[in-house]
Amino acid sequence: MIDSLKDYQDVSFEQGRSLWQDAWYRLNKNKLAMLGLYLIIFFVVISILTPWIGPYAYETQNLALGASAPSAQHWLGTDIHGRDLMTRLMYGGRISLMVGFAATAVSLVIGVLWGTIAGYVGGLTDTIMMRIVDILYALPFMIFIILLMVVFGRSLLLLFLAIGLIEWLTMARIVRTQVLSVRKQEFVSAAIVTGLSHWQIIRRHVIPNILGPVIVYITLTIPSVMLLEAFLSFLGLGIQPPQSSWGVLISGGVETMEEYPWLLIFPGLALSLTLFALNFLGDGLRDALDPRATRD
Amino acid sequence: MPNKLISLSFLLALFLSGCDLGPSNVESGTNNQILHLGNGTEPKDLDPHSVTGVPEHNIISALFEGLVTVNPKTLAPEPGTAASWVIDNDGKRYTFSIRDNAQWSNGDPVTADDFVWSWKRMLSPAMASEYAYQLFTVKNAKQFNHGEIKDFNQVGVKALNAKTLQVDLENPTPYFLSLLSHYSTYAVHPPTILKFGAIDEAGTLWTRPGNFVGNGPFVLDDWRLNYIIRVSKNLRYWDSSNVQLNEIVFYPIDQVQTEERMFKTGALHATSSIPVDKIAVYQQKDPEKISIDPYLGTYYYRINVNIKPLDDPKVRRALSMAIDREMLVSSITKGGQLPAYTFTPPNTQGYYAATSPITFDIEAARQLLTEAGYPNGEGFPEIELTYNTSDGHRRIAVAIQQMWKEALNINIRLSNQDWKVYLSRIQSMDYSIARAAWIGDYPDPNTFLDMFITDGGNNQTGWSNAEYDRLIALAASQSNQQQRYRTFQQAEALLMAESPIIPVYTYTCVLLKHPQLQGWYPNILDQHPYKYVYLQEPK
Numbered sequence: 034m035i036d037s038l039k040d041y042q043d044v045s046f047e048q049g050r051s052l053w054q055d056a057w058y059r060l061n062k063n064k065l066a067m068l069g070l071y072l073i074i075f076f077v078v079i080s081i082l083t084p085w086i087g088p089y090a091y092e093t094q095n096l097a098l099g100a101s102a103p104s105a106q107h108w109l110g111t112d113i114h115g116r117d118l119m120t121r122l123m124y125g126g127r128i129s130l131m132v133g134f135a136a137t138a139v140s141l142v143i144g145v146l147w148g149t150i151a152g153y154v155g156g157l158t159d160t161i162m163m164r165i166v167d168i169l170y171a172l173p174f175m176i177f178i179i180l181l182m183v184v185f186g187r188s189l190l191l192l193f194l195a196i197g198l199i200e201w202l203t204m205a206r207i208v209r210t211q212v213l214s215v216r217k218q219e220f221v222s223a224a225i226v227t228g229l230s231h232w233q234i235i236r237r238h239v240i241p242n243i244l245g246p247v248i249v250y251i252t253l254t255i256p257s258v259m260l261l262e263a264f265l266s267f268l269g270l271g272i273q274p275p276q277s278s279w280g281v282l283i284s285g286g287v288e289t290m291e292e293y294p295w296l297l298i299f300p301g302l303a304l305s306l307t308l309f310a311l312n313f314l315g316d317g318l319r320d321a322l323d324p325r326a327t328r329d
Numbered sequence: 330m331p332n333k334l335i336s337l338s339f340l341l342a343l344f345l346s347g348c349d350l351g352p353s354n355v356e357s358g359t360n361n362q363i364l365h366l367g368n369g370t371e372p373k374d375l376d377p378h379s380v381t382g383v384p385e386h387n388i389i390s391a392l393f394e395g396l397v398t399v400n401p402k403t404l405a406p407e408p409g410t411a412a413s414w415v416i417d418n419d420g421k422r423y424t425f426s427i428r429d430n431a432q433w434s435n436g437d438p439v440t441a442d443d444f445v446w447s448w449k450r451m452l453s454p455a456m457a458s459e460y461a462y463q464l465f466t467v468k469n470a471k472q473f474n475h476g477e478i479k480d481f482n483q484v485g486v487k488a489l490n491a492k493t494l495q496v497d498l499e500n501p502t503p504y505f506l507s508l509l510s511h512y513s514t515y516a517v518h519p520p521t522i523l524k525f526g527a528i529d530e531a532g533t534l535w536t537r538p539g540n541f542v543g544n545g546p547f548v549l550d551d552w553r554l555n556y557i558i559r560v561s562k563n564l565r566y567w568d569s570s571n572v573q574l575n576e577i578v579f580y581p582i583d584q585v586q587t588e589e590r591m592f593k594t595g596a597l598h599a600t601s602s603i604p605v606d607k608i609a610v611y612q613q614k615d616p617e618k619i620s621i622d623p624y625l626g627t628y629y630y631r632i633n634v635n636i637k638p639l640d641d642p643k644v645r646r647a648l649s650m651a652i653d654r655e656m657l658v659s660s661i662t663k664g665g666q667l668p669a670y671t672f673t674p675p676n677t678q679g680y681y682a683a684t685s686p687i688t689f690d691i692e693a694a695r696q697l698l699t700e701a702g703y704p705n706g707e708g709f710p711e712i713e714l715t716y717n718t719s720d721g722h723r724r725i726a727v728a729i730q731q732m733w734k735e736a737l738n739i740n741i742r743l744s745n746q747d748w749k750v751y752l753s754r755i756q757s758m759d760y761s762i763a764r765a766a767w768i769g770d771y772p773d774p775n776t777f778l779d780m781f782i783t784d785g786g787n788n789q790t791g792w793s794n795a796e797y798d799r800l801i802a803l804a805a806s807q808s809n810q811q812q813r814y815r816t817f818q819q820a821e822a823l824l825m826a827e828s829p830i831i832p833v834y835t836y837t838c839v840l841l842k843h844p845q846l847q848g849w850y851p852n853i854l855d856q857h858p859y860k861y862v863y864l865q866e867p868k
Contacts, residue, residue, distance in 0.1 A: 092731060092734070093731075094728065094731045096653075096656045096657075096660040096661065096728060097656065097660060099660050100606075113606075113661070113724060114661075114724070114727060114728055114731070115660075273742065273743050273744065274723065274726070274727045274730065274743050275727060275730065275731065287586075288586045288604065288606075288720055289604075289606045291606075291610070292606040292607070292610065293606070
């Protein structure tokens with residue numbers, strides 16, 4: 034009796050796992066993706082802690098020293114004004130990562146909302162919404178950004194917003210096509226039959242099914258946003274000296290790559306490592322978040 | 330996108346240096362006498378009466394010729410469009426005989442009336458030419474330009490007949506002939522100007538290829554924005570048999586790095602400058618390709634004296650004295666430049682400024698700032714430092730920004746602008762502090778010091794000082810060179826005490842040129858009359 038009772042108690046029902054738990058489980062098994070995740074966390078932590086690490090300030094110059102190769106005092110060398118490159122790289126990471134994540138977040142929110150509504154509602158609403166996207170596409174984005182900067186003045190926040198406002202267009206298109214294909218699937222029809230509201234359908238059935246492509250696109254957006262920031266700074270619309278970002282450091286490094294190669298190599302390395310990490314992570318996340326993938 | 334352009338041009342440079350794609354510009358240009366020149370930045374216009382820049386000068390001097398031209402080695406005045414001249418009335422009257430065979434590129438003869446008409450255009454108040462003051466040595470020219478005289482016949486320039494021009498000056502002016510080799514005194518072709526606008530209208534279409542008419546050794550062939558300006562030999566030029574070049578192609582390249590790469594791959598015979606980091610490399614590897622020569626020019630910052638807190642001379646002096654110029658020239662510019670504490674470069678035709686009140690003295694600078702009401706920079710607003718987009722200007726600005734931050738605890742915002750935007754912002758006084766440079770137009774301290782007279786076209790700081798105006802006018806009336814220079818010294822001491830400008834360094838002319846470029850002599854104005862230039866493989 035006792036034994037059988039014990040047996041009975043031991044039989045546990047398999048706990049249902051949410052999409053997120055599943056995803057985390059699968060992601061954990063993907064070594065490259067986890068490496069990417071750790072790298073990104075590492076970069077983020079470093080850039081948050083920058084003001085408290087290291088003996089140098091990012092703007093302190095040592096003109097007499099000038100550009101010097103990596104040494105015991107300056108691990109990554111110094112730039113033309115004798116500023117410690119490592120410190121500048123960490124500060125640059127702050128701005129680059131902030132621009133990358135913030136602008137992408139802006140584009141994500143607008144793009145996903147816009148694309149989902151257009152794709153899900155369909156009909157005339159879809160046509161109108163997508164034509165608006167087309168029109169915005171046709172506007173030269175530089176003029177748009179320059180106008181914003183001229184009207185509202187230069188600020189970091191505005192830079193995030195301006196870049197985000199440009200990057201959401203492609204996101205909206207991708208999301209819309211995905212939603213269109215998901216909406217016609219049987220499980221959505223089934224959900225409608227069971228009487229779920231539109232919002233619930235979008236939340237439970239549509240969005241999880243479009244996460245894959247969206248995440249992949251995010252991992253592409255972040256690097257392109259970082260490069261866009263570098264370009265804007267080059268034109269005098271983004272970050273201004275003595276502040277700096279990875280893109281600015283790289284474009285400065287290109288100018289002197291023959292004489293002072295470390296000024297290009299290290300910022301280049303930082304940016305490409307971040308991009309690799311983001312790509313691996315994005316790849317892993319797409320696999321992990323795919324609701325059609327088998328559960329095991 | 331410039332970024333992409335840079336990397337593209339770099340890839341292209343790599344590609345070109347690796348593969349044999351036929352003769353380079355330098356080789357084919359040398360065979361065909363086609364000169365390829367880097368020219369810094371896209372010119373604002375090619376109208377000699379409405380431009381002020383050096384890039385414009387380089388092109389205009391190919392397209393026009395003044396009454397007088399310069400010796401390519403010594404810069405001494407030589408007959409140009411005028412075959413000869415007579416000076417009398419104690420140096421106050423010049424009578425020029427214009428060459429019989431001087432003609433415009435459309436075949437019309439160049440007449441004395443053309444010069445009278447052109448000077449009227451230059452001096453017209455509505456033309457608003459920054460360089461109008463160049464002609465203020467001419468009798469009543471200033472009054473006409475300021476609208477006090479309406480009748481141009483009262484101005485001291487007159488056509489005695491079709492080929493004789495008589496000019497009366499206010500004072501005997503020792504540098505007057507040198508002035509006449511400057512583009513602001515050139516003649517333009519009246520019917521061409523009138524075809525596209527009024528006499529006193531700037532920026533009309535007459536300077537476009539096809540419309541353009543000039544009297545120089547070359548004529549405008551092609552002008553593609555931000556790409557090239559091509560000029561070809563003008564067969565109607567009076568001395569065209571002595572012009573050896575067939576064509577000159579000017580490349581507007583803002584990026585000195587790009588220019589250097591183009592030079593290296595043989596796309597340019599000479600550059601307009603060189604990236605500072607490359608100076609040492611060339612000196613070591615290709616010393617025959619780099620030339621560093623004295624240059625009559627000053628790199629400086631203008632201050633807008635109309636806005637607070639820069640309206641206080643103490644603040645301006647404090648800013649000026651907190652700059653470590655020795656460090657700047659030795660660590661940033663690295664081209665043999667001299668730190669400048671006065672505006673006029675040393676030994677400008679024998680002139681040296683008196684001891685300047687500006688030195689590098691951080692303590693004194695702090696003291697001045699405290700006296701002005703900003704102890705330790707407290708309460709000092711953030712001001713903007715504007716410069717035209719260039720890596721070299723940015724480096725200097727970044728260094729000075731930090732010097733001011735450390736010495737005076739004040740914050741400067743840097744803002745870079747495209748050349749044309751930069752020029753128009755300076756002109757409309759829409760700036761606080763702005764990078765500037767002044768290259769002498771003729772070898773005399775007057776070309777530096779008369780800029781800052783009240784409402785001078787190139788003053789553009791808002792600074793006005795009656796005593797300074799008086800001294801400059803006094804110098805103009807003095808014929809004894811020593812007396813004159815003493816007056817200039819007084820004026821300059823006053824200028825530096827008031828500091829509407831911050832001199833940074835005295836230029837040197839650092840550029841790259843291939844040995845094929847001949848007849849190109851170093852001189853302190855970096856002027857190279859193209860009719861003496863030719864291309865030849867070195868023996």
